Amino acid sequence: MKSFFPLPSPKLLPVLDPGFRPPVLAHRAYAQMVEKAGGGLPLVLTVERDRGIISRYETRILPWDHPKAAANYFFVERLVKFLVWQWGGWRVTVAGSPELARFLAHTYSAEGVRAFDAELWGDQVYNHEFTVESVSVDAAPPATPVPGSEVRLDWTGWRIGFDLGASDRKAAVVKDGELARNPDGTPLFSEEYPWDPRPQSDPNYHFEKINEILRLAEKRIREVDPGARVQAIGGSAAGIYVNGRPRIASLFRGIEDREVFEAEIAPLFERIREDWGGIPFRLENDGDVTALAGAISLADGAVLGLAMGSSLAGGYVDERRCIAGWMNELAFVPVDYNPAAPEDEWSRDRGAGAIYFSQQAVGRLIPVAGIEIRDIPEGALPERLVRVQELMAAGDERARKIYETIGRYFGYAVAQFCDFYSPVRHVEVLGRVMTGEGGQVILDEARTVLEAEFPALADAIDFYEPGEQEKRHGQAAAAAHLPEA
Secondary structure (H helix, E strand, O other), X not given: OOOOOOOOOOOOXXXXXXXXXXXXHHHHHHHHHHHHOOOOEEEEEEXXXXXXXXXEEEEEEOOOOOOOXXXXXXXXXXXXXXXXXXXXXXXXXXXXXXXXXXXXXXXXXXOOOOHHHXXXXXXXXXXXXXXXXXXXXXXXXXXXXXXXXXXOXXXXXXXXXXXXXXXXXXXXXXXXXXXOEOOOOOEOOEEEEEOOOOOOOOHHHHHHHHHHHHHHHHHHHXXXXXXXXXXXXXXXXXXXXXXXXXXXXXXXXXXXXXXXXXXXHOOHHHHHHHHOOOOOEEEEEHHHHHHHHHHHHHOOOOEEEEEEOOOEEEEEEOOOOOOOOOOOOHHHOEOOOOOOOOEOOOOOOEOEHHHOOOHHHHHHHHHHOOOOOOOOOOOOHHHHHHHHHHHHHOOOHHXXXXXXXXXXXXXXXXXXXXXXXXXXXXXXXXXXXXXXXXXXXXXXXXXXXXXXXXXXXXXXXXXXXXXXXXXXXXXXXXXXXXXXX
């Protein structure tokens, strides 16, 4: 089949997936084509999200009289897909190519192949119709400076941080910029409480269960400092949030009526803040707060956090240890350009991140590796992952091949992500897929890929795995630093 867009084969093919074609290599091959064509044409892409905030990406495309100019369409469609899920947004401006703007407008229409993306980001997240606009290069909107959330550890007083997951709620007490501790060195209050939020149809359940752990933390503070006042609360939660307002989150899946969701769930954390007298309060997505916890532990910024669990979660803290407010939904970004790559069940796109770096990846590779697990249903991915981990611990070479394959995927994906997140000095990795010996195999293979294909990057970044103490206490404690007060 004829192909206009270059899809180089990697030097280190994933052992169970020889058809894998990394975007990072394809982009570099395409850039070489553009350079050989005299430098090509300038193209500026911008994405607008809430409050008129604009992010901007500049590149170059092949001249339209080039024999392989059709490659421009594939390149820009994949690029916009990545940027929209990295930044979040409802308006894309294409500066420098009316042809590509018309193409993308149809692609992100109800009849287009990215209808899922357009509806999610436009109607559900930002309450705007997703639009694509065409302007000249000179008229491209400038990027909007966005104040970050710089990690300050020099504040004084009492704060509470919390983290909301699908199965537990965590809360921690932080004092004078550090996790508060008892005289024996144990945390004063860093606890987790089980809950089952997803089937709950009563919005008040969520208010009461979240506020409950905050009040328990306050009670503990008052036990050691009766006159104390909680000065700020910061939190993290799984899902998509805009200015602290839930837009899409599995935690609130039980609220099926969208009108009820908008009236009761969207302002949920504003209601909690009001219950606390309007003190400084800030909520961010859990991926960013994970990266923030890593930055605090490392005493450095430029941290890209990646969690391989039920899906792929991402977060980024820049060199100043600030959060940019991006969405970082890397589960849906393309990480494989193979036309026959597996299809994501939600977006119907191929080569999406979650299929390569999560329990879904392990489940997909089990039969390819020649492993039969007849006593566990195919949909029971956590249990099937545990079985593969047990096989790995027993020295099963088939299980090792699964981790080696994911590791090679990961090396190329890290190089790809570093083209969009800059600078990156630390890649923080965690999640159930990284548990056990298999996690070490993933990192070893990723390092081998970087050394073979991207030596400068291999020298510039390190992989960081948080310890058990940080996993238990770090994220909720880090969230306490979010409010600017």
